[in-house]
Amino acid sequence: MPYKKEERTNDFFSNVYEVTKLIPFGRITSYGAIARYLGSGRSARMVGWALNVCHNNNDFIPAHRVVNRKGLLTGKHHFGNSSTMAQLLENEGIIIGDDKIINFSERFWDPITELQ
DNA sequence: ATTCTGACAGCAA
DNA sequence: TTTGCTGCCAGAA
Numbered sequence A: 001m002p003y004k005k006e007e008r009t010n011d012f013f014s015n016v017y018e019v020t021k022l023i024p025f026g027r028i029t030s031y032g033a034i035a036r037y038l039g040s041g042r043s044a045r046m047v048g049w050a051l052n053v054c055h056n057n058n059d060f061i062p063a064h065r066v067v068n069r070k071g072l073l074t075g076k077h078h079f080g081n082s083s084t085m086a087q088l089l090e091n092e093g094i095i096i097g098d099d100k101i102i103n104f105s106e107r108f109w110d111p112i113t114e115l116q
Numbered sequence B: 001a002t003t004c005t006g007a008c009a010g011c012a013a
Numbered sequence C: 001t002t003t004g005c006t007g008c009c010a011g012a013a
Helices: A005-022 A031-037 A044-052 A084-091 A111-115
Strands: none
Touching (some): A005 A031, A005 A111
C-alpha cells in the first residue's frame, strides 16, 4: 500500500520528536543515534532537518539535548542566541567547553539501548 | 525539472 | 590527526 510522501515524512518527523522528548533531563544523544533507532541509520541529516523545523510541533522539543556524535553543539546557532543552547545544557548539569560537551560519554543516552 | 544546502556520519588519503 | 568526499533525503530557489 503506497503512502503519500507527506505522511511518510510526518511519521519520521513525529518519531524524531517523540524520541527527543524521551531524552531524560541531564542526558543527551546524537543525531545518528536517533536515526539508527528509527531504522534509517544513514539518515542522520534528516534528524537534523526534523529538529530544524521542530517549531512546527506544538509540544516543547528539548532539541538542545541532541548534538552530533562528537558532542559538538553544531545546532547552537538555531537557538536565537548562540549561547542559549550551551546555557540550557549547563542548567542540566552538562559541562560545556569550547562548544563541546566535556562529559559527553557519561551523559550519553542511546535510545537503542535505553528504550529497547 | 535541476541544483544547492543542511542542527550528520563514515571512510579514504 | 585533519580534510575532503559521499550517502542520505527533504525543502528552497
